[in-house]
Amino acid sequence: MKRLPLYLRLIRGLVHDGETYISSAVLAKELNLDPIVVRKDLAVTGVTGLPRLGFPAKAAELSILNFLGWNNTTDAILCGAGSLGRALLGYDGFKQHGLSIVAAFDVNPGVIGTMERGVHVLSMSEMEKIVPRMRVRLGIVTVPASAAQEVADRMVSSGIKGIWNFTPVKLSVPDDIVIQRVDLAASLAVLSHNLSLLDRH
Amino acid sequence: MKRLPLYLRLIRGLVHDGETYISSAVLAKELNLDPIVVRKDLAVTGVTGLPRLGFPAKAAELSILNFLGWNNTTDAILCGAGSLGRALLGYDGFKQHGLSIVAAFDVNPGVIGTMERGVHVLSMSEMEKIVPRMRVRLGIVTVPASAAQEVADRMVSSGIKGIWNFTPVKLSVPDDIVIQRVDLAASLAVLSHNLSLLDRH
Numbered sequence A, B: 001m002k003r004l005p006l007y008l009r010l011i012r013g014l015v016h017d018g019e020t021y022i023s024s025a026v027l028a029k030e031l032n033l034d035p036i037v038v039r040k041d042l043a044v045t046g047v048t049g050l051p052r053l054g055f056p057a058k059a060a061e062l063s064i065l066n067f068l069g070w071n072n073t074t075d076a077i078l079c080g081a082g083s084l085g086r087a088l089l090g091y092d093g094f095k096q097h098g099l100s101i102v103a104a105f106d107v108n109p110g111v112i113g114t115m116e117r118g119v120h121v122l123s124m125s126e127m128e129k130i131v132p133r134m135r136v137r138l139g140i141v142t143v144p145a146s147a148a149q150e151v152a153d154r155m156v157s158s159g160i161k162g163i164w165n166f167t168p169v170k171l172s173v174p175d176d177i178v179i180q181r182v183d184l185a186a187s188l189a190v191l192s193h194n195l196s197l198l199d200r201h
């Protein structure tokens, strides 16, 4: 299926140009392939073409993504199975949004090899192998501040595209990576400040 | 010091009306007291009057609050020393904002009487006694959803004025109580959604 990522890039370009339908003949010509092969490949991903119109561009893009497993936005891995990390592993609330933490990684031999609320805690050295194999694209960082940037770098190089950062460190990552910072201390400080405002009125 | 709360209410009224200075004679007249007693009481709280002008109203209000310990916006108690609660007890980040968790409460005999990262975990039955004595006004709720409202009610009746709510329950409290909700599942869902948006562009 080495051809699918090529179709994906072409289709994204066409979608960007405002095309709503794509024809297998156009894709075949661009990539110097047989149109029948292109039509068969697209059919395997599940998208159906319409007579005389071709394949709906957006639907074709998403079914290729789906087929490749590249649109997995619901599984996450967690690095740093310490006190906060382990609390997050045990939280059922993520399931309500269809999200789940599928594996955790740590450097502490005392927690490596354990199961925490049904999730395996593995050695950090396994991460680069496991993440691409499980096609995980979300990473949760709950390591000490001193290890945060290094862990983020390793996540990105293994294919992570979105990082949920609990550490106080401002992570520097490439432009196409989405970062969401959680600052619990600032949240409590806001409450404390609102309380002192109450005193003044 | 039963008189101080009476001065406080009067001074707040005067501040509201735009007064910048208050005189002990005015306070004494309103409350039918000896002006010398009023001047002595105010001096004890640490505020100093200015000749011919009187006491700066705002400063007088805050030093009475201070003296009574009613402006404590930096100490917090926590109810529900489970996996998330215990992770929060161990977090140094709160100290940077001058905040600290001074006591924790739970109903599970297995954790009552233990120390978690330097904080005593006490029985929930002690809360109504401890909170007023330590003049704590911030409460952290990390109990299961089923116990959240009951715990919030007990916090409010023991003097808590600001609640940091980690549970999925929308707490109903009187108007003068400040509530701050932390929804970690929603935060991860936002990241996941941003990631899927990335796919579409």
Ligand SMILES: NC(=O)c1ccc[n+]([C@@H]2O[C@H](COP(=O)([O-])OP(=O)(O)OC[C@H]3O[C@@H](n4cnc5c(N)ncnc54)[C@H](O)[C@@H]3O)[C@@H](O)[C@H]2O)c1
Residues within 6 Å of the ligand: A079, A080, A081, A082, A083, A084, A085, A105, A106, A107, A108, A111, A124, A141, A142, A143, A144, A145, A147, A151, A166, A167, A168, A184, A185, B087, B088, B089, B090, B091, B093
């Ligand atoms: N505990 C909280 O409530 C809380 C709140 C907000 C933010 N944070 C932040 O979350 C992070 C974790 O806090 P904690 O209290 O759980 O700390 P912790 O020390 O209990 O846990 C940290 C874990 O990370 C592991 N680790 C260290 N270096 C690593 C590396 N290079 N790769 C993988 N794992 C590594 C450790 O072995 C440990 O298990 C900190 O950055 C902290 O600032 C914690």
Ligand SMILES: NC(=O)c1ccc[n+]([C@@H]2O[C@H](COP(=O)([O-])OP(=O)(O)OC[C@H]3O[C@@H](n4cnc5c(N)ncnc54)[C@H](O)[C@@H]3O)[C@@H](O)[C@H]2O)c1
Residues within 6 Å of the ligand: A087, A088, A089, A090, A091, A093, B079, B080, B081, B082, B083, B084, B085, B105, B106, B107, B108, B111, B124, B141, B142, B143, B144, B145, B147, B150, B151, B166, B167, B168, B184, B185
């Ligand atoms: N674990 C997480 O990462 C996480 C994330 C977001 C929100 N939450 C929310 O935080 C809350 C706690 O989650 P958890 O994972 O720590 O659960 P937990 O079951 O590990 O801990 C709950 C604790 O509350 C205590 N408790 C129960 N009833 C009580 C009562 N009436 N008074 C005082 N204590 C009482 C229990 O004994 C237990 O120690 C839940 O409401 C959950 O939805 C948890």
